[in-house]
Amino acid sequence: MPRFWCGILCFLLTSCLHQEQQNSEIRPGDPLPAFAVTMDDGTLLHSSRLLGAPSLILFFHTGCSDCRRTIPLVQQAYERFGDKVRFVAVSRAQSAGEIRSWWKEHAISLPFSAQSDESVYHLFATSRIPRIYISDAGGIVVRCYDDNPCPGLENLIQDLEELQP
Numbered sequence: 150m151p152r153f154w155c156g157i158l159c160f161l162l163t164s165c166l167h168q169e170q171q172n173s174e175i176r177p178g179d180p181l182p183a184f185a186v187t188m189d190d191g192t193l194l195h196s197s198r199l200l201g202a203p204s205l206i207l208f209f210h211t212g213c214s215d216c217r218r219t220i221p222l223v224q225q226a227y228e229r230f231g232d233k234v235r236f237v238a239v240s241r242a243q244s245a246g247e248i249r250s251w252w253k254e255h256a257i258s259l260p261f262s263a264q265s266d267e268s269v270y271h272l273f274a275t276s277r278i279p280r281i282y283i284s285d286a287g288g289i290v291v292r293c294y295d296d297n298p299c300p301g302l303e304n305l306i307q308d309l310e311e312l313q314p
């Protein structure tokens with residue numbers, strides 16, 4: 150096969166794979182995917198339990214510098230909105246012990262689920278953390294954030310206030 154056609158074939162294959170990867174990410178307007186995670190208090194949280202109120206899902210790893218800046222902001226939003234918003238932080242391949250230690254050191258009370266792998270994360274995205282998904286009471290994602298740029302507290306508060314009845 151001539152080099153020209155090999156180049157065209159490689160380009161088309163790469164374009165298709167890139168498009169497929171982009172389409173696998175959850176975006177505003179998409180419903181939350183179905184998932185279940187065990188929370189730090191031992192309870193099982195099904196995504197259906199997020200329905201009926203706005204929710205904020207944070208994917209993180211405490212070894213990530215952007216995550217270490219974002220987690221305290223989500224904590225502040227959690228303290229501000231209380232039961233009006235359902236918050237859940239899901240680790241991307243990190244143990245509960247590591248998370249508890251970091252949570253304690255930084256006075257974080259945000260509920261979390263430690264995941265040993267990236268299976269729940271991959272329902273939402275294929276790369277980059279932190280990731281934040283804000284959904285309405287019907288489970289439709291209205292805002293997505295990742296590390297470029299990371300949201301500020303003002304962004305999170307404004308997004309969550311817009312969803313209040």
